[in-house]
Amino acid sequence: MTNPTGIGAELRRKEDKRFLTGRGSYVTDLKLPGMAHGVFLRSPHAHAKLVAIDTAAAMAMPGIIGVLTGAEVAEDGLGGVPCAWGINFTDGTPMKEPAYPALAQGKVRHVGDAVAFVVAETAEQARAAAEAVIVEYEELPAVINAEDALKPDAPQLYDDVPGNLNCDWALGDKAAVEAAFARAAHITRLELTNNRLVGNPMEPRAAVASYDFASEKYTLFSTTQLPHIIKLLLGAFILKIPQHRFRVVCPDMGGGFGVKQVCYAEEIIITWAAKRLGRTIKWVCERSEGFLSDRHGRDHITKAELALAADGTFLALKVETIANIGGYVSTFGPNIPTNLYAPLLAGVYRTPAIWCSVKTAFTNSVPVDAYRGAGRPEATFVLERIVDVAAMEMGIDKVEIRRRNMIPPDAYPYQTPVLMNYDSGDVPGCLDKALALADWDGFAARKAESAKQGKLRGIGLSTYIEACGLAPSRIAASLGVRGGLFESAAVRVHPTGHVTILIGTHNHGQGHETTYAQIVSQKLGVPADRIEVVCGDTDRVQFGLGTYGSRSLAVGGSALSKATDKILTKCRKIAAHMLEAAETDIVFEDGAFRVAGTDRAKSFEEICGSAYTPVNFPLETLEPGLEEQSFYDPPNFTFPAGAHVAEVEIDPDTGHVQLVSYVAVDDVGTVINPMIVEGQLHGGIAQGMGQALYEDCVYDGSSGQLLSGSFMDYAMPRADHTPKVTVASHITKCTHNDLGVKGAGEVGTIGSPSTIINAVVDALAPYGVKHVEMPASPPRIWHLINGARPALAAE
CATH class of the missing domain: 3.30.365.10 (Aldehyde oxidase/xanthine dehydrogenase, molybdopterin binding domain)
Known part of the structure; x- marks a missing residue:
């Protein structure tokens, strides 16, 4: 019998109802008690030395809570914005990887480079104070075209990166190619440019950060495609926050396109500033600001x-x-x-x-x-x-x-x-x-x-x-990734037969709440409207790697499939106990577990209820409850x-x-x-x-x-x-x-x-x-x- 909400069904997206009726929950919607507002002051120059920053006038303005610059970042020993995937020169030496401070130090290197963070009671007060910060720049020659940047006389962005060359990388068999060209009947040559693009997701980036002095716990709400990676990078490598004291949440998000799969300086600064200034802080990127700061x-x-x-x-x-x-x-x-x-x-x-x-x-x-x-x-x-x-x-x-x-x-x-x-x-x-x-x-x-x-x-x-x-982790590691690329899923079946999926990917327009429910519906026979999908909260969901690279179904869906198979395996054990039959004789079809060749059966709901009322379970071989988890790393x-x-x-x-x-x-x-x-x-x-x-x-x-x-x-x-x-x-x-x-x-x-x-x-x-x-x-x-x-x- 075809499952009307299973794999292959043209099921309308479950999440669209709240989006189309204005009931979505986005970072910008957050209004927390005592919340202050932050604004970034950005460089108007593409390349310049930072001679001096005078914040006195800004600090004297109404409603100002603090003005933070690269000096305070250095004073507190914050790590720089990290790179998660390195590459090597053709001789095997690592790429050039100069420091990337979260607020500019010594130099700015593009128009829009963040120079200061101004925090005030209102966004309007913060914007006004940002205009009052006096920055003395010594403008330097700039280079924009990548080909020009590699020329001997080009302006140099870094003293320790000769010729602006981050890396000289190659792949393939050069000798075999040259031999083939030598015997070719025809050679076609083409020069082309792949033009630079700005991602422009419907929802601009935003973040809200707080610090609880009682629990010593940070919370960051951010428009990110990979909450657990942000938690790991910021916590372990930049801000030195113990992982159990750091929560990252991404609620509904209006598009990502890769633009939001990056660890941004803004996330670092707002999280750090929340503790340093003792206030919950909100920052919302303006659309014009996004052109200058989004990747x-x-x-x-x-x-x-x-x-x-x-x-x-x-x-x-x-x-x-x-x-x-x-x-x-x-x-x-x-x-x-x-x-x-x-x-x-x-x-x-x-x-x-x-x-x-x-x-x-x-x-x-x-x-x-x-x-x-x-x-x-x-x-x-x-x-x-x-x-x-x-x-x-x-x-x-x-x-x-x-x-x-x-x-x-x-x-x-x-x-x-x-x-x-x-x-x-x-x-x-x-x-x-x-x-x-x-x-x-x-x-x-x-x-x-x-x-x-x-x-x-x-x-x-x-x-x-x-x-x-x-993924896969083994191949990615050989190519320079600085971590794993598996995915995780947990399936929690409630006593009533309703299901909660906890998934390590993130849904920001792809329809995950629908497709993941369809996978579980297909396997368990549970209607999709009885299945909840939870993502984007590191306190609720086990460690996962997020959404990018078209990995959600292939990796996340596979983890979910495996976790659901574990649920079925345990259900068969429970059914065998309830029906007094061998586990190998239990078949699952049309939403019921039955003894093969007989009419003796238990519905999925009956099995779920029994899992949570194990009055006569053989507890030495069969645990109560019905929740399973799987981590999947593809080959x-x-x-x-x-x-x-x-x-x-x-x-x-x-x-x-x-x-x-x-x-x-x-x-x-x-x-x-x-x-x-x-x-x-x-x-x-x-x-x-x-x-x-x-x-x-x-x-x-x-x-x-x-x-x-x-x-x-x-x-x-x-x-x-x-x-x-x-x-x-x-x-x-x-x-x-x-x-x-x-x-x-x-x-x-x-x-x-x-x-x-x-x-x-x-x-x-x-x-x-x-x-x-x-x-x-x-x-x-x-x-x-x-x-x-x-x-x-x-x-």
């Missing part, structure tokens, strides 16, 4: 070369990337353009040899860290753009060149030349389905119809694969994959690009809830569309001032920009977790930028355009068209 994403400069045989077979790929990591080493920053990038350059192809070198550079810009997809969209963009250019140069159809080089389904498990071992997949199947749904063969007629309207029409496709489900990453097709129309007179259709066929493994997967795809594709067509974080190259510091200058995609998106699945199951899930949270962002730019380039092919940088904005497209028109006229 940015992407920002690569890349040179790629693809060696091919005469028939279009890929022989080798060589990629050289310079990645901008900003003014400081962020929590996961160095890992994004290296370990989460280069191993995905194999894509879905059988390229025999790959070599990638990455130089990570310090610049006077906001630190760069994870942003939805984190490394994998960048790798896919490089690969799928150069494949399209190779097809164009060699006169091979762009579908056909992919099919000739694609990993066939019977080749899995497939070991790539860059670390990854793909366990399952069928991307040719995804591609065939995507082409059919997009009516690829009918494109010529649509192109002709657009031409009648004076429009240019283009069609583009991309295939992709990503590594997600972060491998998971590998979602797929094929996307996009069509665009371009107005040649204005350069405006309109995305007119989009098809995505994805293999995300077992689909727990089709509606939630479709929603995740829609959101990811919209973000990828934003990067491809609209979004660009731009700095002034000489002063280091952020020029796109608000929505007036940073073009977020709107609903009317987005066409109807057709989403379909082509499933192969993950072979190494119980559920067969792979992950769906980031796939939309991974396939979409290259798909859309491939379509834009296809539309511009009559003008001889081989590549378009992101975003494909109207001015950029207009200049490409008009730059080519004189050449076309001459022909």
Whole structure:
């Protein structure tokens, strides 16, 4: 019998009722007794020495409780903002990791660097006092472009980091690549940029911190994707707070996208200040402040070369990337353009040899860290753009060149030349389905119809694969992670048969309260509305690693599945006792435990009640209660994959690009809830569309001032920009977790930028355009068209 609230059911999200009716509980909603308000004073300069800070005038203003600077931070011996994932130079030496003070000391290294923290009775008083703090700066030359930062004459951010080089890292077999290039019939070369992005989740960051002098316990409410990691980093390594005296809570949260998976200076300062000033303190990030302080994403400069045989077979790929990591080493920053990038350059192809070198550079810009997809969209963009250019140069159809080089389904498990071992997949199947749904063969007629309207029409496709489900600890440790990457779940069954799930991941828009309930509903036969999901509170939930890297279902869901299996095992023991049968004879079906081959049975609710009234239990072999816990560390990453097709129309007179259709066929493994997967795809594709067509974080190259510091200058995609998106699945199951899930949270962002730019380039092919940088904005497209028109006229 099909479970109407189990795996595969299109169950409406349980959490949406409170969100849509205004009953969500967010950090900003908190109003605690005696709560003060904090404001950060931030540097207006990209690079400057801190000569002096005078707080006297600010301290004399009404309502002021305290003004804290880097001097007090140093006085109290606070540790710096930590990096959780390090990388090594090609010779094995560790990356350069200069100190990152929570409030600037000696220097500021980007516009928005926090210089002081002002605390007052009201937010208005704190803002007024922040303006009264007098900071004497000695402005220094700034460098923003990562390529420029590595030049010999560039301004130096750190005295002990020569040439602003954080690390020179590489992966692959350089000799094998060079040998393949020597025998190649054709070499395609491409230079491209992966533009810098600002995450802009719907809810800006916020924090509330308090200290109880009686219990000596700190409490931090924060908009974080990983409460337990924040508790560990702040408590053990920065503020030296015993773990049993530190509680971190993240209630409802309006989006994260990786922006909130970072250990931020603001969390450190507000927690420390709560004790030092003896007040509960609240800080809420302004949207414009977020542009200057939230971690940015992407920002690569890349040179790629693809060696091919005469028939279009890929022989080798060589990629050289310079990645901008900003003014400081962020929590996961160095890992994004290296370990989460280069191993995905194999894509879905059988390229025999790959070599990638990455130089990570310090610049006077906001630190760069994870942003939805984190490394994998960048790798896919490089690969799928150069494949399209190779097809164009060699006169091979762009579908056909992919099919000739694609990993066939019977080749899995497939070991790539860059670390990854793909366990399952069928991307040719995804591609065939995507082409059919997009009516690829009918494109010529649509192109002709657009031409009648004076429009240019283009069609583009991309295939992709990503590594997600972060974990596994053993592999991650070999790549530099400074901790484990398992996940945890506890299942607490109440005497009435109601269930509470305690999960170490965090729900901030992914629908965890629904999908986790569906897993347990499927296994226990309990309706989903009788299942509660608890996350985000380190005092209630066992240690867990949080939500990022599309790990919630693959790792957290697997831990939950294992914990639920333990519940079933104990239920069978109880049923065997109650029914006076052997445990091996007990079967569970349709919500009841029965003796196989008989009508003797006990309902799930009866078993639960008996677990808590063990009047005749054999206590030496059967404990009372019904609660189990599991920690799960997978043996491998998971590998979602797929094929996307996009069509665009371009107005040649204005350069405006309109995305007119989009098809995505994805293999995300077992689909727990089709509606939630479709929603995740829609959101990811919209973000990828934003990067491809609209979004660009731009700095002034000489002063280091952020020029796109608000929505007036940073073009977020709107609903009317987005066409109807057709989403379909082509499933192969993950072979190494119980559920067969792979992950769906980031796939939309991974396939979409290259798909859309491939379509834009296809539309511009009559003008001889081989590549378009992101975003494909109207001015950029207009200049490409008009730059080519004189050449076309001459022909």
